[in-house]
Amino acid sequence: MRVYSQKFRKEWLQVREFQGWLAEGSAADRARCTVCHKELLAGKSELLKHARGKKHRTLVARTGPSTLPDQSCLSSVVDEDGLTHELRIVDLRTDSVTQPSREMKKAMMEAQLGDDVFSEDPTVRALEGRVAELLEKEAGLFVPTGTMANLICVMTHCWGRGSEVIVGDQSHLHLWAQGGMAQIGSVHHRSVRNLPDGTFSLTELRGLVRGDQDPQWPHTTLVCVENPHHTTGGKAIPVHWMDELGVLCSELSIPIHCDGARLINASVALGASPARIVQACDSVTLCMDKGLSAPMGSVIVGTKEFISRAVRVRKVLGGGLHQAGMMAAAGLWALDHVAPRLSWDHTHARALAQSVCEEHSSAITVDLKGVHTNVVLLHCDNIRVNAKKLCQRLACVTDAESEELGEQTVVMALAISDTTVRLVTHGDVRKEDVRATVRKLKYVIREYDNMMYLEYKISV
Known part of the structure; x- marks a missing residue:
């Protein structure tokens, strides 16, 4: 049986529809979309189909080629289908995870x-x-x-x-x-x-x-x-x-x-x-x-x-x-x-807490006034979600989340009790990481709040 395969060609980088987002993938038959943070099968027709997709065009319009994410913040993982995905991993378990500059x-x-x-x-x-x-x-x-x-x-x-x-x-x-x-x-x-x-x-x-x-x-x-x-x-x-x-x-x-x-x-x-x-x-x-x-x-x-x-x-x-x-x-x-810029860590922590408050959730809450330094405590209702489950959810990316947010962000947090999750900002957390974490938190909080809404509809 003959198997058709298409290798990535560098001349494709000059094609108008591919400019600003196309890059080589992890293998000869792979290409990478730097806007959607995912790998694609190499083949001009497949890439053109991707370029004309609604999700891709929306992301290009929103980010633009000149404001692509800093690739140094991203890590590549391979899924069960052999495709590589770029994840932004934000480690907020503690401030001792930093790497020396x-x-x-x-x-x-x-x-x-x-x-x-x-x-x-x-x-x-x-x-x-x-x-x-x-x-x-x-x-x-x-x-x-x-x-x-x-x-x-x-x-x-x-x-x-x-x-x-x-x-x-x-x-x-x-x-x-x-x-x-x-x-x-x-x-x-x-x-x-x-x-x-x-x-x-x-x-x-x-x-x-x-x-x-x-x-x-x-x-x-x-x-x-x-x-x-x-x-x-x-x-x-x-x-x-x-x-x-x-x-x-x-x-x-x-x-x-x-x-x-x-x-x-x-x-x-x-x-x-x-x-x-x-x-x-x-x-x-x-x-x-x-x-x-x-x-x-x-x-x-x-x-x-x-x-x-x-x-x-x-x-x-x-x-x-x-x-x-x-x-x-x-x-x-x-x-x-480092000491002169610690106020940035405090600002980042407050931004995370503020994003949680803005959701007015009953499942996941935070005491905004209690955020003095670089620590944020998220309190779980222990009905829809407990601390361990919230940490597990923040550390994974669903297909629906990737589709809606147009990015794949993993947030590492620490459960310090059955109902409390700790987030700690530090010198390795950048503004882009904070923005991505805010979007992730809001999405996950809405997920848990919608669970109560669905239960209410079913009971009615």
């Missing part, structure tokens, strides 16, 4: 190096001094991760046995650190209820503090606070509340540790310097690999005495690095070039 990599490769275990890495020393100066503390210490940084601070403050730490019940230290302070540090922790804005009642805190009056009690040694408070939606904790906490803890002679993983985001949201926000805190951690987009690393700051003790804890936890200057250089570059 070319300029950041250059700074890393050119960094001066030494052995940080001997305190001889000049780039690490520069980053530690820079962050200590930024937060107006005496000294700093570079460590591999934020989780380790917080654990080091807790263990350094709670040097003696029988210590107790008070933490918010929705804080990262309480929920997402595997109970490390108890599991590894032998430190007991007691939780205080976080309010919707990420703070907690200072009156309730006072009632939880225990001294050494009764030998059956652990001794309250430390209070931990998180700013911005991620689990409640990236809320920036007000400066006046931080000051009030400082006054109370000073009265009780209890130090304060601040988990400031995204502290620069809070600074941007509050319009206050990072040092002013943590003025009352005795120790602070700042992550380089979250909002600041570096590959790894966190910096602890505090007094010189506190940091010298923290060095010992870092050693026993395996956090002493050798030629760590490459990672520190990324942090220095991020402070200079």
Whole structure:
């Protein structure tokens, strides 16, 4: 049996009907439409048929050849029929998924190096001094991760046995650190209820503090606070509340540790310097690999005495690095070039939240006023959709969606509870990604709202 096949011909690029959208495909018998983001069987008659299609002409009229999508944002996948489709993949699970830019990599490769275990890495020393100066503390210490940084601070403050730490019940230290302070540090922790804005009642805190009056009690040694408070939606904790906490803890002679993983985001949201926000805190951690987009690393700051003790804890936890200057250089570059543009991440997050609000949906909602930084929490009604199903739907593209929107966008999100989905904007999210995500969110929300409408019609 004779099988007819047609190879792609470059001279077709000069045909008037094909100009501005036709490109070579993944194989000799494939062509690609850069407007519809799909592959076609090569053959002049097939391509002419595609060019005259209503969907294609609509997209060409809407986008035009001069405003084609940036192909660097797109990934190619092959479907079950062997045709290649171009997907825009927008990863909003967290802000630690960022890739270092070319300029950041250059700074890393050119960094001066030494052995940080001997305190001889000049780039690490520069980053530690820079962050200590930024937060107006005496000294700093570079460590591999934020989780380790917080654990080091807790263990350094709670040097003696029988210590107790008070933490918010929705804080990262309480929920997402595997109970490390108890599991590894032998430190007991007691939780205080976080309010919707990420703070907690200072009156309730006072009632939880225990001294050494009764030998059956652990001794309250430390209070931990998180700013911005991620689990409640990236809320920036007000400066006046931080000051009030400082006054109370000073009265009780209890130090304060601040988990400031995204502290620069809070600074941007509050319009206050990072040092002013943590003025009352005795120790602070700042992550380089979250909002600041570096590959790894966190910096602890505090007094010189506190940091010298923290060095010992870092050693026993395996956090002493050798030629760590490459990672520190990324942090220095991020402070200079990423920190000044964090407001864009906040703007993008607010645009996503605004698009959800505009749908006036009862299936998927958002608290627009609660979007302070780069975090958006979508709340599901758990009747038409729960968090896991919403994440699965955002991560796939249906034929109907592709036909109506004229694009194929995958949005990666994270379910943090049965009814809550988290979206986190970051430095790798571009304006085009935000626009595509907005269109995707609106389409998916209407899908779920129409499900209720159809159920209503059937029941009537």
